[in-house]
Amino acid sequence: MFNALGRFWSIGIALALTPYVVGHLGVERYGIWALIGLVTGYFGLLDLGIGSSFVKYIAEHYARKDYGEINKVVNTGFVFYSVLALLIVGVAFLTVNPLVRLFKIPHELHSEAVFVFLLGISVFCVSSALSAFEAVQSALQRMDITNKVAIACSIPMVIGTILFLEGGYGLRGLMINNAIVLVLSGITNTIIAFRILPQLRFNPLLLERKTLGTLFKFGYKAWVCGKLESLFLFQVGKLLLSRFLGVASVTYYQLGSTIMSKARELPFILVSATVPAASELDAIQDKKRLYDLYSRGTKYIALAGIPLMSLVFVTAPMTMFAWMGSGYGQSVLVMQMLTPCYLINNLTGMGITIAFGIGRPELQMRAAILEMILNVSLSIILVIKIGFIGVLVATLVSLSLSSTWFVYMFHRHLGYPILGFFRKTVSKPLVTCLVLAAATGAINHYAGNLFLGDRWKTLYAFVFESLVFSICYVFVILRTGFLDEYDRGLLAKHIYFARFLVKTNR
Numbered sequence: 197m198f199n200a201l202g203r204f205w206s207i208g209i210a211l212a213l214t215p216y217v218v219g220h221l222g223v224e225r226y227g228i229w230a231l232i233g234l235v236t237g238y239f240g241l242l243d244l245g246i247g248s249s250f251v252k253y254i255a256e257h258y259a260r261k262d263y264g265e266i267n268k269v270v271n272t273g274f275v276f277y278s279v280l281a282l283l284i285v286g287v288a289f290l291t292v293n294p295l296v297r298l299f300k301i302p303h304e305l306h307s308e309a310v311f312v313f314l315l316g317i318s319v320f321c322v323s324s325a326l327s328a329f330e331a332v333q334s335a336l337q338r339m340d341i342t343n344k345v346a347i348a349c350s351i352p353m354v355i356g357t358i359l360f361l362e363g364g365y366g367l368r369g370l371m372i373n374n375a376i377v378l379v380l381s382g383i384t385n386t387i388i389a390f391r392i393l394p395q396l397r398f399n400p401l402l403l404e405r406k407t408l409g410t411l412f413k414f415g416y417k418a419w420v421c422g423k424l425e426s427l428f429l430f431q432v433g434k435l436l437l438s439r440f441l442g443v444a445s446v447t448y449y450q451l452g453s454t455i456m457s458k459a460r461e462l463p464f465i466l467v468s469a470t471v472p473a474a475s476e477l478d479a480i481q482d483k484k485r486l487y488d489l490y491s492r493g494t495k496y497i498a499l500a501g502i503p504l505m506s507l508v509f510v511t512a513p514m515t516m517f518a519w520m521g522s523g524y525g526q527s528v529l530v531m532q533m534l535t536p537c538y539l540i541n542n543l544t545g546m547g548i549t550i551a552f553g554i555g556r557p558e559l560q561m562r563a564a565i566l567e568m569i570l571n572v573s574l575s576i577i578l579v580i581k582i583g584f585i586g587v588l589v590a591t592l593v594s595l596s597l598s599s600t601w602f603v604y605m606f607h608r609h610l611g612y613p614i615l616g617f618f619r620k621t622v623s624k625p626l627v628t629c630l631v632l633a634a635a636t637g638a639i640n641h642y643a644g645n646l647f648l649g650d651r652w653k654t655l656y657a658f659v660f661e662s663l664v665f666s667i668c669y670v671f672v673i674l675r676t677g678f679l680d681e682y683d684r685g686l687l688a689k690h691i692y693f694a695r696f697l698v699k700t701n702r
Contacts, residue, residue, distance in 0.1 A: 200465045202343030207458045209350050213357060214454060215520055217370070218447070220361040224302060227446035228309050229367060231299055231438060234431050236316050246276055249414040250328050252553065254335035255472035259479050263395035270389075271402040272411065273328030281321035288317040299438040312371040319375040326382040332389040332396065337472055341388055349381040414555065432572060433587035436579045445584060451520060452530025459508050460538040463501035467493060467549045474553025486550070487612070492683075493546035495621040499678070501542040502622070503669045506629040509535040510637040511658055518655040526584055533588035540599045543622060547606045559605050567598030624678045625669075632665055 218226045250273055257265040296309050333342045356376065360369025390396050437445040470493065477486045508515070512531040516524050551559045571594035578586025607614045640661075673679065679687070 198340040198343045202339075202346050203461055203465050205343075205347050205350065207461065209354060210454065210458060211519065213354065214451070217357065217361065218451075218520070221366060221370075223444045223447045224305065225308070225367055227438070227443040227450070228301060228305060229312070229370065230434060230446050230450040231301075231443070232309070232312050232316050232371075234434055235295060235313065236320050246273060246408075246411050249411045250331035251335045251472055252414065252475050252555070253411065254331055255337075255475045256479055258335060258393075259476045263393075265407075266393070266395070267397050267399065268402050268404050268407045269411065270328045270332070270396065271399055272404055272407045273331075274325060274398075275400050275403045276408060277321075277325040277327065281325055284321055285318060288314060299435070299443065301438075301443055308367045312367050315371045315375055319371075319378050323378050323382050326386050329386040329389040329396075330382065332393055333385065335472055336392060338392055341392065342385075345381065345384055345388065349377055349384070352380070353377045414557065433575055433579075433591065436575055436587060437584065440579050441584060445526070448524060448526040448584075449530055449587070451524060452516070452527035453534060455508070455515060455519070455527075455531055456534040456538050459504055460501075460542060462504060463497045463542045464545055467497065467545050470546065470549040470553060472553070474550045475555075478554040486554070487610070490546055490550050490610075490612075491617065491621060493550075494543065494617075495683075497542055497546060498622045498625045499673070501539060502625040502629045503632075503666065505535050505539040505542070506633040507636075507662055507665050510633050510640060511661060514640070514654050514658045514661075518651050518658055521651060529585065530588060533585070533592060537592050537595045540595055544599050544602055547603065551606060556609065559609060560602055562605065563598040563602035566601060567594045570594035570597060624676050625673065628669060628672045628676075632668055636661060636665055 217229075221229065250269065253269050254266055257263070257269065292310050292313050295313070296306055301309050333339075353373065356373035357370065360373050363369065365372070390398075434446045434449055437449055470489070474486060474489060477489065509532055512528045512535075516528045516531065520527070548560050551557055571590050574590035574593060575587050578590050580586070582589075603614060607617065
């Protein structure tokens with residue numbers, strides 16, 4: 197619930213600020229802003245996934261009350277990232293100018309791009325060095341604190357964004373603002389780590405080669421499955437678009453993918469605490485509860501994710517017009533083409549996080565390698581052959597094939613039958629949403645011109661359509677018996693208005 201609050205808040209902030217930022221920066225500068233974040237992410241690959249293992253091992257040692265090992269993990273991580281930071285900053289200074297030329301950034305914007313790139317890398321390095329301390333909150337499942345800090349830090353972020361842009365500081369001002377807030381957030385989270393875990397000690401001399409080896413052994417698999425996969429699947433397209441079609445095309449891709457990534461985040465709230473929970477269950481060998489976590493988690497993701505993605509797909513033209521205005525047809529195409537990609541990604545999310553939690557990230561790593569090879573090769577070929585849409589087609593094909601492979605491998609490892617599992621967890625929401633989406637799409641096709649000329653009318657129509665879609669969906673799900681007694685009890689216990697629905701359906 198705390199993760200839901202934090203996620204909704206961050207999504208609201210991002211959606212509200214984006215039109216304002218694009219309006220002040222322009223299409224080309226906003227494209228550069230998107231590329232800077234992407235390139236910073238690629239530099240983050242140099243950690244080889246060490247940071248991905250912090251939550252798992254801190255949670256595991258905390259379950260056993262082994263505070264000495266926790267201190268080794270945290271301090272080893274801090275020293276490792278501090279040394280890595282020096283390497284990354286040095287590489288950044290050597291490569292910044294070639295990168296600016298590679299992405300065909302207009303000459304008059306070179307100095308701005310270089311400034312935000314170097315400052316962004318520096319801030320990233322500071323944040324990474326503190327990440328081991330920040331991981332303590334998630335490992336102890338204190339998502340309440342994590343989200344309170346995130347919400348509190350978003351306020352100066354919004355204020356600073358407005359002040360810097362209104363003052364005419366452009367890209368430089370945005371990056372300075374980000375630097376201030378990220379450093380403030382990192383220091384705050386570090387202080388909190390020592391408060392909630394009094395046994396935590398800062399002592400770089402606790403660096404241990406064995407601990408680093410353990411973190412790396414798990415982390416490099418998570419690195420392939422997490423950072424590397426995400427950057428190659430959903431981000432490499434931006435680099436290719438900038439190279440072959442110009443930096444402005446990155447903005448259209450970024451706007452569409454922003455909506456989709458925010459929509460994808462909502463169902464993933466349900467798996468946000470899964471890694472430490474699965475790690476703890478695996479540590480005490482509770483196989484029954486681990487399976488229940490997987491099956492019910494996938495069921496709840498399907499329950500929330502399938503209608504959300506279906507609604508995003510059929511209302512994409514309305515959503516983009518109400519948000520940004522006219523002239524963003526390519527962004528609408530991005531939304532609709534990425535919808536099945538993110539839906540597939542959501543439905544495999546519980547399996548992936550549990551595989552991480554039980555220390556078997558290699559199950560996803562193999563699928564991720566297949567996915568990256570397919571996506572990069574297809575993207576290069578198709579962006580040259582068919583342009584903008586080629587990047588989207590490559591993403592859809594590569595993700596579909598690799599996800600199918602992962603599901604097969606994961607179920608074979610755990611001994612779960614695939615068809616029966618998905619019939620139990622996915623089939624009813626999927627069929628229901630296909631019917632509702634088809635009806636909604638038909639209405640929009642014939643009546644869309646009535647409200648697409650005015651952004652406020654479009655917004656009202658979108659809200660009304662979403663409400664009708666949601667009401668029909670909830671009614672059908674309750675009547676088809678998709679929710680069992682445990683599900684109903686969980687809803688009635690934690691969501692107030694659901695008590696009425698549960699009693700009515702009974």
